[in-house]
Amino acid sequence: MEYFVYNYDLIAAGVYSSGPEKTIKTEPVKKCRFCKKSESETTFNDKAHAIPECFGNHQLVLADECDSCNKFFSQNLEVHLDKYTRPFRVMGQIQGKRGVPNYQSNNQKSKIKHGEIPTFVSPATENFFTIDKENKIVTVNYHREPYIPLGVYKALVKIALSTIEDKNELTAFNETIAWLMCPDQTKSVIKPALVIETFIPGPRPTCGVAVSLFRRKPSCSGEPYAIFMIAFGNIAMQLIVPSIVDGTTLTTKCIAFPTPFEVCGWPFGQPRTHIKDLSGTEKRKEDYPVEYSFDEIEAVPPDSIDPDHI
Numbered sequence: 001m002e003y004f005v006y007n008y009d010l011i012a013a014g015v016y017s018s019g020p021e022k023t024i025k026t027e028p029v030k031k032c033r034f035c036k037k038s039e040s041e042t043t044f045n046d047k048a049h050a051i052p053e054c055f056g057n058h059q060l061v062l063a064d065e066c067d068s069c070n071k072f073f074s075q076n077l078e079v080h081l082d083k084y085t086r087p088f089r090v091m092g093q094i095q096g097k098r099g100v101p102n103y104q105s106n107n108q109k110s111k112i113k114h115g116e117i118p119t120f121v122s123p124a125t126e127n128f129f130t131i132d133k134e135n136k137i138v139t140v141n142y143h144r145e146p147y148i149p150l151g152v153y154k155a156l157v158k159i160a161l162s163t164i165e166d167k168n169e170l171t172a173f174n175e176t177i178a179w180l181m182c183p184d185q186t187k188s189v190i191k192p193a194l195v196i197e198t199f200i201p202g203p204r205p206t207c208g209v210a211v212s213l214f215r216r217k218p219s220c221s222g223e224p225y226a227i228f229m230i231a232f233g234n235i236a237m238q239l240i241v242p243s244i245v246d247g248t249t250l251t252t253k254c255i256a257f258p259t260p261f262e263v264c265g266w267p268f269g270q271p272r273t274h275i276k277d278l279s280g281t282e283k284r285k286e287d288y289p290v291e292y293s294f295d296e297i298e299a300v301p302p303d304s305i306d307p308d309h310i
């Protein structure tokens, strides 16, 4: 924490869920912060959320994003972020545009549906669940649909840049914006592209989605220029936001910012942090096992499960 106080200024921060809308607008006339086009050259009809709605943000809107850039980011970057974060959002029961996302396995035999209570249904032969009766733990073997790791990283950088309200802070990221908009998904300006990912156990530790963007103080040097943090449900992610100010040989040193759950103590267990490498430019699919603890387990006759309900 001292490291951040000493080296960084907080240039954007907030917690968003549902409630009154807040619009970020840095130009007196409509002008896209990504493609730099104005209303005479492009359109601004769609509502662009600064943080995707699937993360539970129904409040923070970015006026400086044109329809064409919104569509490009959605199709090229957010599609990977959606796949990567789906297990997080299912497990944290994050309310997206159309409620909490449902889930089904690759072969569609195992399903999770969020009605009044979450219902997990899977044939016993599928091994979607592993039940440890002695320790009262159910492990659910989520999988991720194939995603491009660097696409996930770029989508997170795009969110970071969307939360900036001071126009002057954006100039350090002009090259970063050009990279985000480059259709060639194999190009990278940060190697390796690492995310510090923290899993916080317990019932939805973060209400809504919390974001913080730190920019290095002018008096400091040697540290990454900008660091972004985003937390929702049981997950907190931290990453370097590339800037030309850092030069081309970027330091990958990134100090983990402590979550409040580590600082104040947390009754549901210690948060677990690991470094995720999102440098890959090829599609990757993987399993994501999650442990749930339970108080009681009860067998029910199979015919008592209403197939229409699942």
Ligand SMILES: [Zn+2]
Pocket (backbone or CB within 6 Å): 032, 033, 034, 035, 036, 037, 042, 065, 066, 067, 068, 069, 070
């Ligand atoms: Zn644009």
